[in-house]
Amino acid sequence: MASRAGFHYPTLAQLILSACGGLFGLFAAALLLLMGGMNLVSGNTTSQTTSLLNLAGGTALVGLLCLPSAVYAMLRLLERPLPDWRRMPGIRLFAIGLPVLWGMALVLAAVVIGHPAETFVIPIIYPVVVGVPIAWLLLIAGRGLLLGGPQRRWGTVSLSLTGTLITVLVTEVLVLGVLILIFAFWLAANPDQMAYFQNFAAVVETVEAQDSMDVMLRQLFQYSGVVPGLITLAAVIIPMMEELIKPLALYFLLGRRLTPAQGFVGGLICGACFALTESIGSLSQVADSSSWIMLAIGRSGTALLHITCTGLVGWGVVSAFTERRWGRFFLAFLGAVALHGTWNAATIAQSVSTFMDGALWKTLGALSPVMLGIVAMSNLIILLVMNRRLQPPVEAPAVAPAGMDA
Numbered sequence: 439m440a441s442r443a444g445f446h447y448p449t450l451a452q453l454i455l456s457a458c459g460g461l462f463g464l465f466a467a468a469l470l471l472l473m474g475g476m477n478l479v480s481g482n483t484t485s486q487t488t489s490l491l492n493l494a495g496g497t498a499l500v501g502l503l504c505l506p507s508a509v510y511a512m513l514r515l516l517e518r519p520l521p522d523w524r525r526m527p528g529i530r531l532f533a534i535g536l537p538v539l540w541g542m543a544l545v546l547a548a549v550v551i552g553h554p555a556e557t558f559v560i561p562i563i564y565p566v567v568v569g570v571p572i573a574w575l576l577l578i579a580g581r582g583l584l585l586g587g588p589q590r591r592w593g594t595v596s597l598s599l600t601g602t603l604i605t606v607l608v609t610e611v612l613v614l615g616v617l618i619l620i621f622a623f624w625l626a627a628n629p630d631q632m633a634y635f636q637n638f639a640a641v642v643e644t645v646e647a648q649d650s651m652d653v654m655l656r657q658l659f660q661y662s663g664v665v666p667g668l669i670t671l672a673a674v675i676i677p678m679m680e681e682l683i684k685p686l687a688l689y690f691l692l693g694r695r696l697t698p699a700q701g702f703v704g705g706l707i708c709g710a711c712f713a714l715t716e717s718i719g720s721l722s723q724v725a726d727s728s729s730w731i732m733l734a735i736g737r738s739g740t741a742l743l744h745i746t747c748t749g750l751v752g753w754g755v756v757s758a759f760t761e762r763r764w765g766r767f768f769l770a771f772l773g774a775v776a777l778h779g780t781w782n783a784a785t786i787a788q789s790v791s792t793f794m795d796g797a798l799w800k801t802l803g804a805l806s807p808v809m810l811g812i813v814a815m816s817n818l819i820i821l822l823v824m825n826r827r828l829q830p831p832v833e834a835p836a837v838a839p840a841g842m843d844a
Contacts, residue, residue: 446514446515449511449514449515449589450511450515452507452508452511452589452593452596453508453511453512453515455507455596455597455600455601456504456505456507456508456511456592456593456596457504457505457508458600459500459501459504459596459599459600460501460502460504460505460508460596461501462501463497463498463499463500463501463502463504464497464498464501464502465501466497466501467494467495467496467497467498467501468494470490470491470493470494470497471490471491471494473490474487474488474490474491474494474561477490478557487557488556488557488560488561489722489723491557491560491561491564492560492561492564492721492722492723493718493719493722494561495561495562495564495565496564496565496568496718496719496722497718498565499565499568499569499714499718500599500714500715500718503595503596503599503711503714504595504596504599504600506588506592506595507589507592507593507595507596508596510588510589510592510593511589511593513589514589520587520588520589533574533577533578536570536571536573536574536577537570537574539566539570540566540567540570540571540574543563543566543567543570544567544731544734544735546559546563547559547560547563547567547730547731547734548731551730564721564722567721567734568714568717568718568721568734568737569714571737571738571741572710572713572714572717572738572741572745573710575710575738575741575742575745575821576706576707576710576745578821578825579706579745579746579749579821579824579825580703580706580707580825581825582825582829582830583699583700583702583703583825583828583829583830584700584703585691585696585700585703585704585707586691586694586696586700590691591707593687594687594688594691594704594707594708595707595711597686597687597690598684598686598687598707598708598711598712599711599714599715601686601687602683602684602686602687602708602711602712603712603715605683605686606679606680606683606684606712609679609683610676610679613675613679617671659790659793659794665790665794668786668790669783669786669787672779672782672783672785672786673779673780673782673783673786674775674779676782677774677775677778677779677782678775680712680778681747681748681751681771681774681775681778682751682771684705684708684709684712684744684747684748684751685704685705685708685748685751685752685755686708687704687707687708688701688704688705688708688752688755688756689755691704692755692756692759692760695760696756696760697756697760698753698756698757698760698761698828699753699828699829699830700756701752701753701754701755701756701757702749702750702752702753702756702824702828703749703752704752704756705748705749705750705751705752705753705755706745706748706749706752708748708752709744709745709746709747709748709749710741710744710745712744712748713737713740713741713743713744713745714741716737716740716744717737717740717741720733720737721733721734721737739810739814740781742814742817742818742821743777743778743781743813743814743817745817745821746774746777746817746818746820746821747774747775747777747778747817748774749821749824750770750771750773750774750820750824751770751771751774753766753770753824753828754766754767754768754769754770754771755767757770777813777816777817780809780813781810781813784806784807784809784810784813785806785810787799787802787803787805787806788802788803788806788807788810791803791806
C-alpha cells in the first residue's frame, strides 16, 4: 500500500521488523557472550561455557542477517539505488570455496575438541560450521533463479528468521499443550492406567541420576501406545504444521503475482532460514569430537530436507494462487510432508531402537541410516531437477537477414 508522494508503508514495516530483529539478535549475542566470559574469568571452561559462547555466535549471525533487510528498506524509503550482491564478480568462486571452508572448519573442530583451546576456537568457527552448508545448498538450489530484487530477498530472510521461528514455536507449544490435556483427560477416564505410570515414576526414582534418563525412556517405550504416538507426532503432525508455517514470509508476497519459479526460490530461502535457527540450537552443545562432527554433518542433511520441502511448498503455493493449479499445491505439500515425515520417522526409529529389545527394532535401527541417506539423495535430486525445470528460457540470438552481416 502506498500513499502521500509514494511513501511505501510495507517498506517501513520491513525496516522496523528487520532493525528490531537485528538489534535483538546482537543484544542476545552480547548477553550470552558476557555470561560465557564471566564463566571463563571464574575458571569455568566446561561444555556449558562453550555452549554459551556458541549460542552467542549463532544469535549474532541471525542478528547480522536481519540487518541487510533494514538497510535495503531504508534505501528504498530514501529513494536511493539498491546494490545487488548477486551481481558482484566472484560469486561463483565464492560458491565453490564454501565446501572447502566448511571442511577446514570441521577438521579444526576435530583437532581442538577435548583440548583446552576448545572453549576459544569452537565459538569462532561455530557460525561457519552452522551456516556454510546452508548457504551453499541455497546457492546451488537457487542457481539462475531469483525471487525478485535484493530488498525482497533480504526481507524474506529477515521475516523468516524472526516471525516464522516465533510462529512455529508458539504453534508447536500450543499443539503439545492440547495433546497433554487430551492425555490427562484420557488418563483420568482410565484409572487402571494410572498405576502403570505411578510404577514408572517409582522405578525412575530408584536409579542413579546419570542413568535415570536411559531407564526412564526404556520404561516409557515399553508402554504400547507411546512409540506409535511419538511417531505419529514426529512423522505426521509436526511435518504438516511446519510445512505450512515455514513459507510464512512468502505468503506476504502472494499479492505480487509471483511466478512458480519465484515461489520455489522464496521457499528455498524460508527453508534455509528455518534450518539455520534449528542448527544453531542443536549444535551449541559440544560433547566429544566424533559425535559433534557427525551431528554437524547430520544437520547439513536436515538443512537439505528443510530447503527442499519448503521450496516445493513455495512452488505449489504460488502455482495455486497465481495459476489456480491447486492440484499442484496439494501434490507438492503432500510430497514435502512425506519427505519430512520419513526423515523424522527414521530418526525416531534409530533413537528408539537403542532402548528396545527384539530383532525387529534392531533391524529398524540398522536400516534407519540407509533410509536417511535415501531421503537426503532424493532431496538433492529434487532440488537439481526443479532448478533445471524452472530456469528462464534462453532467448535465441537474432538472425540477420540473408545477404547482411550478423
